Amino acid sequence: MTIALIAGGVLVLGGAFVAAPALGDMLAPSLASDQRVILGDDVEYGVNAAGETYGSPIDGTVPKLIPARADEGVIGYVRVSELDQQRNLAKSAISADQTFQVDVYESDGVTVVGTLAVTAETPGARDAFNK
Template sequence: MSIDMQPQTALAIRAELAAIGTRASGLQRRQRRARVTAALVGVAAVGLTTSAAALVASGVPGSTTTAAIGAATTATHTGPALVDIGKAPDRAGAVIVDITCLNHVGMVKVSTVDGGGAGYSCRDGGSMHVTDGRTPAEGRSRFSIEASPGTRWRAVLRYASSVTSVWGLNAEGQTYGVENEHGHPDLVPATADNGREGWVFWNDVDLAEETATVDVYESDGETVIGHTTVIVGLPGVPLDQRYIDDLDPVRTASPSPHGTR
């Protein structure tokens, strides 16, 4: 997923996913993916719905590029809403969403292409920019924005083309690149302790049970160029209870025959 998050957003999403207790759940899998991303990229407070692709330079195998197409739709609401953004163009693969908080109450959330979501606490005002909102189901035109009942917001939405490059493939048949909606490759980007950029095996980090040092390779998966220390677990970021509380009242709008207001 690709999203520009403010620090409080990262805290809120981290709090939400930290409550997940089963390794098999979809949210728990996203939590583990974020743990891997944070450990390898060195981000202290990354939003846990953010994919690795959002944290590396564009052009890396598996990265997704979006470009706005069609007209923009603007809507202002209080609480959850279904915003009619019209029929999706043939090339549409995502929705670009810019949400601005108009008061300092609650949280807003949207679903993303990868099956996850992006959320933002409005307590400190500001805005959220999402480039990979999930398009409405085929034959439908309404985009769901979840929100706390008292949260007032303004959103600008546009369909976007979405092109995801293929992962690289080395001589050993191993894939390398960044995680995307298709999953994760065998080798993902990492910076070695010596400053060199390379790749590590996803499983070396994902299956680790404690702090460990893993090899960093060239894309061939054989040539070791350094090592990196992986601190297993979620980043140690102090949580503000206010942002945890904001998650509880978030609601999803019910379908209705009325248009947006």
């Protein structure tokens, strides 16, 4: 009898741990376009329809899209992962003068408004935190 009660309790608790994430997903409101997410006390970012955060790196936190001025002069956002990839290519290029392009987007992360030339000297999103 005791073993049956313990086994039943384990099954109930185990089921609760498995179901909790699914329940949380169903009950939590999803982030819609142009909503904001607050990370800590002082960090707030916009969230686009794809769920990507956008804004300036602050307090050691870096959003998915950061502000940048395209070579054409338009202000937009670059995807940090794309910037990092192009910086890595530039740093490993045979020629130190070689440039690589990264798209500059509107905050939606889809609409391209220009391009940014990336070289080995182009600062990264986290560089200011490393000083």
